[in-house]
Amino acid sequence: MKHAEMTGQIIGIIPARYGSTRFPGKPLASILGKTLLQRTYENSLRASALSDLIVATDDERIFEHVRSFNGKVVMTSEQCPTGTDRLAEVLSLYPEWMHATAIVNIQGDEPCLNPLTINLAVQALVNDPQGQVSTIVTPLLDEEEAKNSSIVKCVMDQQGNALYFSRALIPSNKTNSFKNGAIYFRHLGLYVYRPSFIINYQKLPSTPLQLEEDLEQLKVLEHGYRIKVAIVDQANIGVDTPEDIHKVEEWLCKQNTFL
Numbered sequence: 001m002k003h004a005e006m007t008g009q010i011i012g013i014i015p016a017r018y019g020s021t022r023f024p025g026k027p028l029a030s031i032l033g034k035t036l037l038q039r040t041y042e043n044s045l046r047a048s049a050l051s052d053l054i055v056a057t058d059d060e061r062i063f064e065h066v067r068s069f070n071g072k073v074v075m076t077s078e079q080c081p082t083g084t085d086r087l088a089e090v091l092s093l094y095p096e097w098m099h100a101t102a103i104v105n106i107q108g109d110e111p112c113l114n115p116l117t118i119n120l121a122v123q124a125l126v127n128d129p130q131g132q133v134s135t136i137v138t139p140l141l142d143e144e145e146a147k148n149s150s151i152v153k154c155v156m157d158q159q160g161n162a163l164y165f166s167r168a169l170i171p172s173n174k175t176n177s178f179k180n181g182a183i184y185f186r187h188l189g190l191y192v193y194r195p196s197f198i199i200n201y202q203k204l205p206s207t208p209l210q211l212e213e214d215l216e217q218l219k220v221l222e223h224g225y226r227i228k229v230a231i232v233d234q235a236n237i238g239v240d241t242p243e244d245i246h247k248v249e250e251w252l253c254k255q256n257t258f259l
Contacts, residue, residue: 008101009051010122012044013090015083016108018059022241027062027108029239032249036239037062039111041071047118050104056090082216087198098195101126105191109239111248112255117190117232124160124230125192132197133220134228135162137185138235143178145186152187152215154229162227165215186235187217197225 016027016037023029027037034042037055044053055066055073058080066073074093080086087105091097102125104118117136125134137154140146146153149167157163164170165187173179193201207222209215220227237251238244 009097009099010049010102010104011097011100012047012050012053012104012106012118013087014040014044014053014055014106014108015080015086016055016057016059016062018057018062023239026239027057028065029242029245031111031245032252035065036111036245036248037065037108038069038071040106040108040113041066041069043111043113043115044106044118046115047122048115049119049122051100054090055108056086058086084198084201084216087193088202091195091198098199100195103193103195103198105193107189107238110190110236111239112236112251113190114232114236117188117236120230120232121190121192124228125194128226128228130226131228132194132225133217134192134230135217136188136190136230136232138188138232140184140186146178146184154185154187156185156229160229162217162221162229164221165213165217167213167215185229185231188232188235189238191217 018025018027020026029036031039041055053072055071056076057063057073058076058078063073063075074090076086076089080089083105087103102122104122121134121136125131145151146169152165152167153170154165155163155170204219204223207219209222210219217227237248239248
């Protein structure tokens with residue numbers, strides 16, 4: 001398939017909050033001499049698709065930290081209920097970005113995110129001129145993970161559009177059993193949006209499936225919008241708890257280019 005050329009600005013935004021129920025102060029946690037946030041930021045900079053990259057935070061400690069390593073950062077309100085709302089506030093502070101080709105929402109706890117994953121997610125939206133949102137999935141091969149309700153699963157149509165996201169095992173069968181050789185996909189929390197959609201999304205009312213599954217992306221589908229899906233080979237190691245830091249450090253030690 002011929003790829004559309006990436007013209008126009010592609011803006012990466014990393015929402016970063018200090019408060020976390022399971023891991024307070026997570027963005028500033030140290031990983032082999034650099035903070036989790038700095039590693040995520042510097043790694044994201046390697047994505048050739050991005051024209052600009054900024055951290056959006058409501059915490060002065062994070063703000064000053066990003067400035068200390070010469071990163072770009074902006075203070076946002078403490079009242080933003082979701083990361084998407086924080087993106088909308090950034091767009092209000094940088095109105096020129098409303099004319100960008102796309103806005104990439106990068107999770108701040110993904111220090112091992114492959115820059116090529118960002119490029120693939122962006123390309124998926126760029127290739128769909130009428131599309132408003134794109135995201136990433138990866139094959140799910142482990143039965144325990146497939147049945148874990150904390151891991152979101154996704155099914156797509158033949159054109160690579162998301163049909164549904166669920167915490168349950170999908171696709172399922174009559175016995176609700178995991179089948180070796182079946183195609184299961186794990187959703188990764190990276191989104192690419194048209195700037196105008198971010199503003200429109202805020203105005204959309206919550207929907208039944210969104211509330212039942214506690215998944216924001218279902219609101220997008222329930223209101224009739226398409227989510228284009230790109231597939232990558234493997235998931236990244238994210239940081240949800242202090243125990244995950246050791247896993248990340250082990251992985252980084254095997255990847256000299258990331259040190």
